[in-house]
Every structure is written in C-alpha cells, then in structure tokens.
Amino acid sequence: MENEEAALSSNPNPNLLVADPSLQKKRQSMLDRLSNRHQTRLDNSLTRRSAEFDSSSSPSFESTSTFLSHFSNSKSSIESQLAQCQLCDPTQVKSYLDQISSSIFDLEKLVAENSYFLPSYEVRSSLKTTSDLRQSLEFLSAKLLPKKKFSFRNKPTRKDPIAEPKEEEKEQEPEKKSGFQVPDSPGFWNKKGEILVHNFKGSEVGEFSISDLDSCEVRLMGSVRALFIHRLRNCRLYTGPVTGSVLVDGVEGCVFVMASHQIRIHNAKMSDFYLRVRSRPIIEDSCGVRFAPYCLTYKGIEEELREANLDEETEKWSNVDDFLWLRAVQSPNWSVLPENERLGLVDISRSV
Incomplete structure (x- = not known):
C-alpha cells in the first residue's frame, strides 16, 4: 500500500x-x-x-517522600503553635486551642486521604504522631483552661431507667482507657434503651462524643468534623458524613453505619460496620467484626456527602488493616458481611 x-x-x-x-x-x-x-x-x-x-x-502526594516532607512540615508547625499558645493572651487561649485542634484534624485528614499508597508502617507512624499531637493539645487545654465541675456517673449495675442522668448532667470528666481519649465535647452520655437523635445542620459542633450507651439507637444527620465512640453495648448508630476521623473503642454487639475519611476501631467484638471511607479502616484488639458498604439515606444526605468528598464509593470498606495481625494471610479477626445478612437501605428521615 x-x-x-x-x-x-x-x-x-x-x-x-x-x-x-x-x-x-x-x-x-x-x-x-x-x-x-x-x-x-x-x-x-x-x-x-x-x-x-x-x-x-497539580502537585500530588502519591510519593512517600513527598508526603513525609509535607507531613513533617505540618507537624513542626503544630508543635510551634502548641509552644506559642502558652505565651498568648489568656482571653484568647480558647480560640487559639480551637485553631490548633483544626490543624491537627487537617493533618489527620491528610493521612486518611493519602493512606491508600503509603506503606503500612508509614500509616501507623503518621497516625501515632497525630495521636500524640492530640494528646499534647488535651494536656495543654487542661493546664490553660479552668476545669469544669463534674461528677462520675458510671453505674452500669443500675436498672432503674427513671434514675438515669438528665441531659444537663451528661458532661463528665474525660476518661482515658486503653489509650483512648474521650474528649469533653457535646454528645450523648450514659443512656440506656433510648432513641437519640441529633442534627448537625446549622450548628458549629466540631467534635461529638458518644459514650457509655446500652441498647440505644443513635441517629446523627448533617456533617461533623470528628466522632468519638466509647463503650457501647447492643447499640445501633447511623451517621451522615464525618469530614475527619471516627474513633471507636470498647463496643460489643453493635451495628454501625458510618461515612468518614478515616475510621479506627479498637477493642470491638461481634459488631457490624457498614462504611463509606476514604482510607483503609483500621482495627486493633478486635474480633468477630464484619464489614459491608454504607447503606444510609435521609433528606439532603447526597449533597452532604458530596461536600465532604464522600459521595463516591471507594470500596475501601472491604480493605481492612488489622494492625496486630502481621501475617501475610487473611486476619481471622474480621470478615466481609455476607450479602444475604446485610441491612437494606436505612432511611432515618422519618425519625425526625
């Protein structure tokens, strides 16, 4: 031719x-x-x-060295802010601490969004760094801000529902257990056999805590920056987008339907997790946990997921890291929930 x-x-x-x-x-x-x-x-x-x-x-962090350099610079900046906070005007301490907290969340989000290409060791190391920064912030807050009055109300043997704490009594001293820090933030505390509903739309809540619940159903709508879950038994929790991290500790016999950039699960037993997540879910000291895709809906959730960059299914829910299982074979501590045992689409709009 x-x-x-x-x-x-x-x-x-x-x-x-x-x-x-x-x-x-x-x-x-x-x-x-x-x-x-x-x-x-x-x-x-x-x-x-x-x-x-x-x-x-369009610079990308899809290079371990580039990410670590950026992460190190951000870490140094936060440490500098923590040091300077002790010298600032006492009337501005609260605002300054909030800014530092926001910077730490941004760093946590950075780890979550880039963990898909980072080696497991670097993910662990970065997560520990952000955890240490968070702990330093909490120690500094306790030192610089006046302590609130509190009373301990941990009485798990009480069976009288009338004697449960009132809403205004739900705040108590943050508690540390198994390395898990429960912040003194808005939330649901010490409840049994109740349906608990909160809508974050129009609010300025950055952190939300759920602690010491038994046989409760929790429905959270709208977007929140961080969610802390501690000591739940036989509960169901449904939540819209979490733009930062979800930390779960000490749960048993529960069902969680959550969307977040990063999810860490510690000391969980016989619980199911329906997730939409941007990075690999992390489990530690857990057994009998099962995973499935996110299955929640309510009015306006599509827009909220889109704004939180959680509108696309990444399939990360089935790519779980068990940090205490170092063998090459599948960890026996978690599994994919069989399709014939999964929940259908859960609509919580009618509950409001």
Missing part, C-alpha cells in the same frame, strides 16, 4: 490521473489517509503536552 501511495504521489504525468477516474479516486483516497495520519500525530502531541502540564501544575 505504501509503495502504491508513493507511486501515486510522485506520478510524473498528472494528465493521466485526470484521464483515468480510477487513478484519480485512488489518489484522493491516498491524500485523505495522509491527512488523517498527520492530524492524529498532532492530536497525540497535544495530549502528551497537556498531560505534562497537568502533572506539573
């Missing part, structure tokens, strides 16, 4: 082409093919240049 094209393009007798319609048709076909080839080469060239431009103008 190429020899024929060369012959037609270099034909010394143009009058022959005009006189012979078949040759004229072949020549035109040849010219069209040459033109198409040339345009294809131009298009490919433009595509390569565009890709090179996009990659150079």
Whole structure:
C-alpha cells in the first residue's frame, strides 16, 4: 500500500490521473489517509503536552517522600503553635486551642486521604504522631483552661431507667482507657434503651462524643468534623458524613453505619460496620467484626456527602488493616458481611 501511495504521489504525468477516474479516486483516497495520519500525530502531541502540564501544575502526594516532607512540615508547625499558645493572651487561649485542634484534624485528614499508597508502617507512624499531637493539645487545654465541675456517673449495675442522668448532667470528666481519649465535647452520655437523635445542620459542633450507651439507637444527620465512640453495648448508630476521623473503642454487639475519611476501631467484638471511607479502616484488639458498604439515606444526605468528598464509593470498606495481625494471610479477626445478612437501605428521615 505504501509503495502504491508513493507511486501515486510522485506520478510524473498528472494528465493521466485526470484521464483515468480510477487513478484519480485512488489518489484522493491516498491524500485523505495522509491527512488523517498527520492530524492524529498532532492530536497525540497535544495530549502528551497537556498531560505534562497537568502533572506539573497539580502537585500530588502519591510519593512517600513527598508526603513525609509535607507531613513533617505540618507537624513542626503544630508543635510551634502548641509552644506559642502558652505565651498568648489568656482571653484568647480558647480560640487559639480551637485553631490548633483544626490543624491537627487537617493533618489527620491528610493521612486518611493519602493512606491508600503509603506503606503500612508509614500509616501507623503518621497516625501515632497525630495521636500524640492530640494528646499534647488535651494536656495543654487542661493546664490553660479552668476545669469544669463534674461528677462520675458510671453505674452500669443500675436498672432503674427513671434514675438515669438528665441531659444537663451528661458532661463528665474525660476518661482515658486503653489509650483512648474521650474528649469533653457535646454528645450523648450514659443512656440506656433510648432513641437519640441529633442534627448537625446549622450548628458549629466540631467534635461529638458518644459514650457509655446500652441498647440505644443513635441517629446523627448533617456533617461533623470528628466522632468519638466509647463503650457501647447492643447499640445501633447511623451517621451522615464525618469530614475527619471516627474513633471507636470498647463496643460489643453493635451495628454501625458510618461515612468518614478515616475510621479506627479498637477493642470491638461481634459488631457490624457498614462504611463509606476514604482510607483503609483500621482495627486493633478486635474480633468477630464484619464489614459491608454504607447503606444510609435521609433528606439532603447526597449533597452532604458530596461536600465532604464522600459521595463516591471507594470500596475501601472491604480493605481492612488489622494492625496486630502481621501475617501475610487473611486476619481471622474480621470478615466481609455476607450479602444475604446485610441491612437494606436505612432511611432515618422519618425519625425526625
């Protein structure tokens, strides 16, 4: 074919082409093919240049060294803020601590969004760093801010529902157990056999805590920055998007339907997790936990998930990291929930 094209393009007798319609048709076909080839080469060239431009103008952390450098700079900045906070005006301490808390959450979110390509060791190390920063912030808050009055109300043997704490009595001293820090934040505390509903729409709640519940159902709508879950038994929890992290500790016989950038689960037993998550879920000291995809709906949830960058299913819910299982084979502590045992779509709009 190429020899024929060369012959037609270099034909010394143009009058022959005009006189012979078949040759004229072949020549035109040849010219069209040459033109198409040339345009294809131009298009490919433009595509390569565009890709090179996009990659150079849109920095990515899909490189361990680049991520670690950025992470280290952010860590140093937060440590500097913690040191400076002790020297700031006492009237501005609360605001300054809130800013530091926001910076730590941004760092946690950075780890969550990039954990899919980081080695497991680097993920663990980064998570421990953010945990240490959070603990330093909590110690500093306790030192610089006046302590609130509190009373301990841990009486799990009490069976009289009338004697349960009132709403205004739900705040208590933050408690530390198994390395898990429960913050002194808005939330649900010390409840049994109740349906607990909260809507974050229009509120300024950054952190929300759920602690010491027995046989309760919790329905959270709207977006919150962080969720802390501690000591739940035989409970069901449904929540909209969490833009930062969910920390779960000490739960048994529960069902969780949650969407978050990062989810860490510690000391969980015989519980099911229906997740939409941007990074691999992490379990520690847990057994009998099962995982399935997110299955919650209520009015406005699609927009909230989109704003929280949680609108797309990443399939990360089934890619669980068991930090205490170091063998190459599947961890026996978790499994994928069989489809015939999963919940259907749960609509909590009617509960409001």
